[in-house]
Amino acid sequence: MTQMAAPDTSIVILAAGKGTRMRSDLAKVLHRAGGRPLIEQVIRACQPLKAAQILVVVGHQAEEVGTVVAQLGAQTIVQQPQRGTGHAMQVARRAIRKSAKLAIVIVGDAALLRTETLAALLDTHRRGEAAATILSAEVPDPSGYGRIVRDAEGRVQSIVEEKSASPDQLAIREINSAIYCFTLEKLWPCLSALRPDNVHREFYLTDAIALLRQRGERVLAQIAPDPDEVLGCNTRADLAYADRVLRARKAAELMDSGVTIYLPETVLIDPEVTVGPDTVIEPGTQLLGKTRIGARCQIRTGTILHDVRVDDGAIVGPHSNIDSSRVGPNAQVGPFSRLRPGADIRAGARIGNFVEVKKSVIHEGAKAQHLSYLGDATVGPGSNIGAGTITCNYDGVAKYETKIGKGVFIGSDTALVAPVRIGDGAYVAAGSIITDNVPPDALAIARGRQVNKPGWAKARRAMLKHAAHGAKKPRSKRRKPPRKKSRRPVKSRRRR
Ligand code: UD1
Ligand code: CA
Numbered sequence: 001m002t003q004m005a006a007p008d009t010s011i012v013i014l015a016a017g018k019g020t021r022m023r024s025d026l027a028k029v030l031h032r033a034g035g036r037p038l039i040e041q042v043i044r045a046c047q048p049l050k051a052a053q054i055l056v057v058v059g060h061q062a063e064e065v066g067t068v069v070a071q072l073g074a075q076t077i078v079q080q081p082q083r084g085t086g087h088a089m090q091v092a093r094r095a096i097r098k099s100a101k102l103a104i105v106i107v108g109d110a111a112l113l114r115t116e117t118l119a120a121l122l123d124t125h126r127r128g129e130a131a132a133t134i135l136s137a138e139v140p141d142p143s144g145y146g147r148i149v150r151d152a153e154g155r156v157q158s159i160v161e162e163k164s165a166s167p168d169q170l171a172i173r174e175i176n177s178a179i180y181c182f183t184l185e186k187l188w189p190c191l192s193a194l195r196p197d198n199v200h201r202e203f204y205l206t207d208a209i210a211l212l213r214q215r216g217e218r219v220l221a222q223i224a225p226d227p228d229e230v231l232g233c234n235t236r237a238d239l240a241y242a243d244r245v246l247r248a249r250k251a252a253e254l255m256d257s258g259v260t261i262y263l264p265e266t267v268l269i270d271p272e273v274t275v276g277p278d279t280v281i282e283p284g285t286q287l288l289g290k291t292r293i294g295a296r297c298q299i300r301t302g303t304i305l306h307d308v309r310v311d312d313g314a315i316v317g318p319h320s321n322i323d324s325s326r327v328g329p330n331a332q333v334g335p336f337s338r339l340r341p342g343a344d345i346r347a348g349a350r351i352g353n354f355v356e357v358k359k360s361v362i363h364e365g366a367k368a369q370h371l372s373y374l375g376d377a378t379v380g381p382g383s384n385i386g387a388g389t390i391t392c393n394y395d396g397v398a399k400y401e402t403k404i405g406k407g408v409f410i411g412s413d414t415a416l417v418a419p420v421r422i423g424d425g426a427y428v429a430a431g432s433i434i435t436d437n438v439p440p441d442a443l444a445i446a447r448g449r450q451v452n453k454p455g456w457a458k459a460r461r462a463m464l465k466h467a468a469h470g471a472k473k474p475r476s477k478r479r480k481p482p483r484k485k486s487r488r489p490v491k492s493r494r495r496r
Contacts, residue, residue, distance in 0.1 A: 004119045005050045010100040013046070014088045014178075014205075015039050015108030016059025016079040021234045027061035029108040030068065031239055034246025035270035035288070038233055039065060041111040041246070043072045048115045049122070051104070052097050057088045084202025085178065086194040093188065100184060102126075105205070107178040109233040111242045117229055121181050124222045131186035131217035132209060134159070135179040137227040144234065145175035146206050148221050156219045158210035163199050174223070176206060177230030186217055246271075254281075276312065300334065308339075311347075325357075328364075346381075360391075363406070375399070376418065380406030386430060388413040405440065 019028020029039035036044075039056065046054050054074035058065045059082045066076045077095040079088050089105065096103065102125065104118060117135065125133035134156065136148045146159045147169050159176045160169050190211035194203045212219055224230050233239045250271060251264035258277030261267060268286040275281070276295030286304045293299065294312035302319040309326045310316060316327060317334025325343035327333050333351045342359035345351055349362045352369030360377040368374060368385035375393040378401075379385060389410050391402040400418035404410065408422050411430030422428065423440030432446040 009051045009102040011051045011054045013056045018060040033242040038111045085205035086203035125181035130220045133181045134221040135177045136221040137224045137230045147172040148174040159206035377402040379404045383408040386412035392417045
């Protein structure tokens, strides 16, 4: 993108309103679309313009909004109470740099706005030597928006809010995006002249347009090429739509860079996620936070990755849920794997279905394919963890480590009671409960011995069959006579 230095221009973002139509306790501009709060989307669209300042007018939940704004290096000014968009601009005036000649004014809920569109608006304003340039859009359904009223020669005359519009004006399909460029010395006198003559008793910035025209100033309206860009997020439905558009843009960007995405409308990819070429992303996946995926990977259906690094050639099977972990090159995880923070699955290792891993290193080529919990563990290269193996890492107070060497075989249904170490090349028999360290190359068996009772099952079947035919004798045999009730209390009997 070309650098667009605008040192004579201040950007003012209006974000003090509550957003009543959202029906939320959260300030409207903090609602998220495309993986970021609305206000962050707007600020990020402004940043490449390199304006003299980005000033955000805050009011409702000023502190929370201010935190997001400060993280992005923008300034805030508080509007309290909020008496309309015109009043917000009057408040902003106090914090606008004296050196600024122009201001770009943007509503804080315009989450789909693009930098290029702002740059073009600024350009039109400068070339047209206008006092105000409005970014407008032609939309099929203009309801809810202010309408751009033009005169017989097609010149902008005023903006009329929906609630004040005549039936003729309501039919106008050119709407006000509430994104403008103003020449400040022309705007200030009009702002002072605003009157709250409307149903909401508010000072409307939109009324400044008619005032400028009355003073004989030039007002332009530039029609946005893509009407989506000027969508204001007033309702949850608007929010969902904005999210969909932003997600589609991200998916399109990745596809352009060589990523295959099937049914891209079903995937949710956060803005900072990176994906390497020839990786295939299946429907219904979510790639969130700072997830980084290498080249030639498969991210299969229903998978959720949050802050995960997936290296080249790895496969994440269907319906895996991975958080703050790493999947090494050519490793395979899933289907139905759960990797919690700190799982480090090294090259070529495999984690299978219904395996949960937390804060553990699974070294090169090791496998845990079925139904296990590995927590606070290291599993050496090439070791095999049998189905149902559990690291018992918690004693109710503290967590302990399990260290499994290289080339170890852990039989199915083993409980490893941490802290415990299994030496290189050792074997642990299935069903063992391991409480002591196992030396290298040893076999550990820790379970009850098997007893076979010859003929027992056959005899039992015969007895049951007999009972079913109603014979009384075997019945009395089968049931032991009821024990005589002890007169002692239960407790003392136990103590004997
Ligand atoms: C506004 C415009 C309307 C336009 C629409 C585009 C006005 C009077 N109307 O209407 O012509 O079609 O945007 O989306 O400007 N705000 C403040 N302080 C206030 C009031 C609002 O900072 O006192 C902020 C809000 O937080 C919001 C923005 O200004 O981010 C716009 O306010 P909103 O209530 O959404 O205006 P609309 O009714 O949508
Ligand atoms: Ca709005």
